Amino acid sequence: MASTVMIVDDSLFMRKMLRDILEEEGYRIAAEASDGEEAVARYKEFRPDLTTLDIVMPNKTGIEALQEIMAFDPAARVVMCSAIGQESLTQAAAQAGAKAFILKPFNPELVARVLKEAAEG
Amino acid sequence: MDMSQYKNLFLSESREYLRAISEQVVTLEQSPTEKGAIDSLFRGAHSLKGMAASMEFGDVVTVAHGMEDLMVRVREGGLPFDAGVADLLLEGVDLIDLLLNDVEADRETTPPPGDYAQRLAEYTPSPQGKKQEAAQPVAPPAQIAAEPEKAQEPTGEASGTVRVKTELLDHLINLTGELVTNKHRLLNIGRELESPALNDAVSETAKLLRALHDEVMKVRLMPFEAICDRFQRSVRTLAKKSGKDLQFELEGRDIGLDRGTLEQLVDPLNHLLRNAVDHGMEQGAERVAAGKPPKGVVRLSVSRDRDRILITVRDDGRGMDPRQMIEAAVRKGVITPEEGEVLSPRQALMLVCIPGFSTAKTVTDVSGRGVGMDAVNAAIQKLGGSLVIDSEPGQGSTFTLRLPMTVAIIHALMVQCGKVKSAVPVTAVHRTVELNRRQVETVGKRQMFQLDGEAVPLLSLNRILGLPLGRFPSGILPLFVTEAKGRRVGIVVDRLLGQHELFVKPLGRPLSKIAGLAGGATLGDGEIVTILDMADLL
Numbered sequence: 001m002a003s004t005v006m007i008v009d010d011s012l013f014m015r016k017m018l019r020d021i022l023e024e025e026g027y028r029i030a031a032e033a034s035d036g037e038e039a040v041a042r043y044k045e046f047r048p049d050l051t052t053l054d055i056v057m058p059n060k061t062g063i064e065a066l067q068e069i070m071a072f073d074p075a076a077r078v079v080m081c082s083a084i085g086q087e088s089l090t091q092a093a094a095q096a097g098a099k100a101f102i103l104k105p106f107n108p109e110l111v112a113r114v115l116k117e118a119a120e121g
Numbered sequence: 122m123d124m125s126q127y128k129n130l131f132l133s134e135s136r137e138y139l140r141a142i143s144e145q146v147v148t149l150e151q152s153p154t155e156k157g158a159i160d161s162l163f164r165g166a167h168s169l170k171g172m173a174a175s176m177e178f179g180d181v182v183t184v185a186h187g188m189e190d191l192m193v194r195v196r197e198g199g200l201p202f203d204a205g206v207a208d209l210l211l212e213g214v215d216l217i218d219l220l221l222n223d224v225e226a227d228r229e230t231t232p233p234p235g236d237y238a239q240r241l242a243e244y245t246p247s248p249q250g251k252k253q254e255a256a257q258p259v260a261p262p263a264q265i266a267a268e269p270e271k272a273q274e275p276t277g278e279a280s281g282t283v284r285v286k287t288e289l290l291d292h293l294i295n296l297t298g299e300l301v302t303n304k305h306r307l308l309n310i311g312r313e314l315e316s317p318a319l320n321d322a323v324s325e326t327a328k329l330l331r332a333l334h335d336e337v338m339k340v341r342l343m344p345f346e347a348i349c350d351r352f353q354r355s356v357r358t359l360a361k362k363s364g365k366d367l368q369f370e371l372e373g374r375d376i377g378l379d380r381g382t383l384e385q386l387v388d389p390l391n392h393l394l395r396n397a398v399d400h401g402m403e404q405g406a407e408r409v410a411a412g413k414p415p416k417g418v419v420r421l422s423v424s425r426d427r428d429r430i431l432i433t434v435r436d437d438g439r440g441m442d443p444r445q446m447i448e449a450a451v452r453k454g455v456i457t458p459e460e461g462e463v464l465s466p467r468q469a470l471m472l473v474c475i476p477g478f479s480t481a482k483t484v485t486d487v488s489g490r491g492v493g494m495d496a497v498n499a500a501i502q503k504l505g506g507s508l509v510i511d512s513e514p515g516q517g518s519t520f521t522l523r524l525p526m527t528v529a530i531i532h533a534l535m536v537q538c539g540k541v542k543s544a545v546p547v548t549a550v551h552r553t554v555e556l557n558r559r560q561v562e563t564v565g566k567r568q569m570f571q572l573d574g575e576a577v578p579l580l581s582l583n584r585i586l587g588l589p590l591g592r593f594p595s596g597i598l599p600l601f602v603t604e605a606k607g608r609r610v611g612i613v614v615d616r617l618l619g620q621h622e623l624f625v626k627p628l629g630r631p632l633s634k635i636a637g638l639a640g641g642a643t644l645g646d647g648e649i650v651t652i653l654d655m656a657d658l659l
Contacts, residue, residue, distance in 0.1 A: 010164065010168060011134060011168045011171065011172060012130065012134055013127060013130050013131050013134045013172045013175070014168075014171065014172065014175070016127065016130060017127060017175060021122070056163075056164050056167050056168070057164070058160075058161060058164060083167070083170070083171055083174075104171045104174065104175065105171065105174040105175035105177075106175065108122050
């Protein structure tokens with residue numbers, strides 16, 4: 001069965017792009033969320049196999065949302081999306097339990113590979 | 122990956138971010154430490170950069186990146202959010218806006234001026250905390266109290282929503298309108314055939330149509346917010362230009378208006394705000410001398426009153442004196458002294474709407490010569506609305522716009538005069554009265570009647586339309602009460618036919634040039650009626 005993914009990003013444009021890339025790869029998009037608070041709530045509701053989490057978001061940043069998701073489900077597989085120049089944040093995210101990172105702008109092949117590794121590893 | 126499929130989404134979301142950034146800039150000028158707005162401004166620039174990078178629009182990335190970095194300095198580096206920062210950010214918004222237009226038209230983007238990024242990177246607040254370029258007048262910025270507790274930002278859209286082109290919405294309302302006309306046709310046929318089955322089916326269709334109409338109208342509603350940022354920007358720029366210290370307040374930004382109405386409100390409201398800042402508002406010293414606080418307040422508020430939208434533009438400036446208005450109008454030959462004598466204060470204030478009339482002592486490059494109030498009034502009437510001016514010398518002025526919720530499908534009072542059937546939008550009708558002939562009083566040359574303790578003049582619609590006068594053998598005069606230039610008037614007709622739902626169609630030339638006609642509509646039996654614009658007609 002296809003792995004389910006939740007996509008979290010405050011930009012509709014980014015969510016749409018990621019959705020297209022992931023659906024192309026055979027993932028099923030279980031849910032989307034547009035801010036950190038919604039991400040935590042939706043995670044609890046849908047329990048996706050994988051979650052992509054943007055870092056810069058309103059109503060709880062990606063890092064805060066990650067901490068809450070990990071506290072709720074220590075086995076959560078969360079991949080953080082970040083832009084170049086946010087190295088300090090990626091460190092904090094790794095400490096909080098993020099499985100992997102993908103850089104914006106998205107490179108479809110890279111996104112596919114990172115998610116595959118995160119799903120298996 | 123083919124990115125062209127994302128272009129429209131990129132454009133619409135980027136523009137939402139730009140709008141939000143403009144609003145947050147003015148919010149922050151009011152409360153420079155408002156953490157929510159600082160964060161949200163930073164996120165806006167960050168998101169713009171990320172989207173543009175995905176689309177590989179390098180020029181947009183450069184500008185957005187510079188804005189983001191500047192906001193990082195405000196957020197983390199202790200750079201105060203002063204007028205210089207605000208100016209740079211707004212400049213960036215304008216630059217990106219131009220770039221997006223290029224993208225939309227599939228043109229090569231015009232690279233932003235090379236020094237913009239540099240000015241952003243090198244920006245330091247000057248010791249006085251004022252703007253750096255000495256050439257600019259150092260007027261305090263207009264402070265905008267735009268409900269700062271709600272730092273607005275687009276949150277994207279929940280999954281399960283789609284974006285549609287606005288033309289599609291226009292088609293939907295047109296189709297719904299045609300269906301309404303056809304429903305009345307079916308109702309007529311059902312009556313003729315006396316078929317209960319057909320009548321049942323038609324009345325069920327009518328119910329569904331009602332629901333469809335409501336839904337279509339809801340889809341067409343846009344929050345007033347969609348046009349707010351332009352006003353904030355223009356008031357800010359004007360206040361700066363004229364060196365006036367003022368606070369701009371906005372209220373009711375979440376009130377929904379039909380998008381057609383909204384678009385047509387931008388120019389009239391901009392004009393009213395310009396007038397308020399430029400003509401209404403005094404300079405600080407003049408205010409202090411008059412015992413008022415040095416900082417003036419201009420307030421734009423929107424509210425809903427059942428099926429009407431109420432918009433007011435209010436300033437606490439010098440106000441207008443009705444007597445001076447009359448004197449000026451007589452001097453300019455706009456009215457005769459005799460006409461001036463019978464004008465009520467409210468009517469006198471409406472003189473500003475006569476083409477060519479202006480009370481401004483000097484001409485400024487800001488709002489020009491007072492041209493335009495006539496255009497404002499015309500635009501509001503075209504929307505089926507009305508304009509009322511209240512003013513108290515020394516205390517300020519209030520311009521109140523009353524607008525119908527929609528301009529496409531309206532409820533109208535159908536009236537008959539001679540052989541002519543006409544429609545009057547119910548928004549223009551205060552009430553209908555069946556008046557006994559004995560209750561008509563003659564005052565001088567005028568016929569009046571008493572309504573709620575006020576003598577209200579009577580006019581004949583037949584006479585206004587050039588039709589033979591009615592006879593009224595029963596001694597009962599059917600009339601409706603409407604308002605003209607701030608006063609109630611009773612309009613006598615041959616018969617009141619009742620309310621009717623109409624799909625308004627604009628009149629083409631040359632009919633559109635005839636004063637007093639707001640549009641036309643087709644009734645269910647194919648008969649064409651004209652919709653009267655009472656304010657224009659009287």
